[in-house]
Each structure stands twice: as C-alpha cells, then as structure tokens.
Amino acid sequence: xxxxxxxxxxxxxxPSPRNVHRVVFEHEVFVPxxxxxxxxxxxxLKGRSSLFAAHRLADGKNGQLVTFELEADAQKFARxxxxx
Numbered sequence: 144x145x146x147x148x149x150x151x152x153x154x155x156x157x158p159s160p161r162n163v164h165r166v167v168f169e170h171e172v173f174v175p176x177x178x179x180x181x182x183x184x185x186x187x188l189k190g191r192s193s194l195f196a197a198h199r200l201a202d203g204k205n206g207q208l209v210t211f212e213l214e215a216d217a218q219k220f221a222r223x224x225x226x227x
Contacts, residue, residue: 149195154208156195164191168210170217172224173199175206179226183209186223188216 149156149167158165168191183192190212197208211217
C-alpha cells in the first residue's frame with residue numbers, strides 16, 4: 144500500500160508505517176536527525192502520538208516530526224530523547 148504524503152504549512156510529512164495513529168496532533172517536536180531511531184512506545188506516553196519523516200519547508204531541513212495529543216508528552220519526549 145502506498146504511503147500518503149501530508150503537507151502542512153510548515154512540513155511535508157511521510158507517515159511511519161509503524162504508526163498506530165496517522166494523525167498530525169497539535170503538539171510537535173522536530174528531530175533534525177533523519178535517521179535516528181525513535182521508539183515511541185519506550186517513552187511510556189499517556190496520550191496518542193505519531194511519527195513522520197519530515198521535510199521542513201522553511202529551510203529545507205530533513206528530519207523527523209513527532210506529534211503528540213498531550214503537551215506533557217511532547218515535553219517528556221523533548222526532555223528524554225537522545226539521538227543514537
């Protein structure tokens with residue numbers, strides 16, 4: 144099945160095939176390492192989240208965008224994530 148590309152005002156997004164939810168949630172964290180391994184279940188988040196390969200339109204930077212239903216989860220991820 145072909146991946147659907149999502150374009151927002153800020154990003155061109157490519158959903159991860161491992162996403163349970165393919166929704167762009169309100170709270171987001173851009174990870175500038177496009178090849179970093181991000182295992183969302185290991186963060187034990189309280190709300191829903193989704194992961195996308197991302198192309199930031201403002202500066203052409205590639206990376207990953209993690210979006211969160213809850214702001215507290217976005218803060219937790221930003222605090223705990225360490226690129227490999």
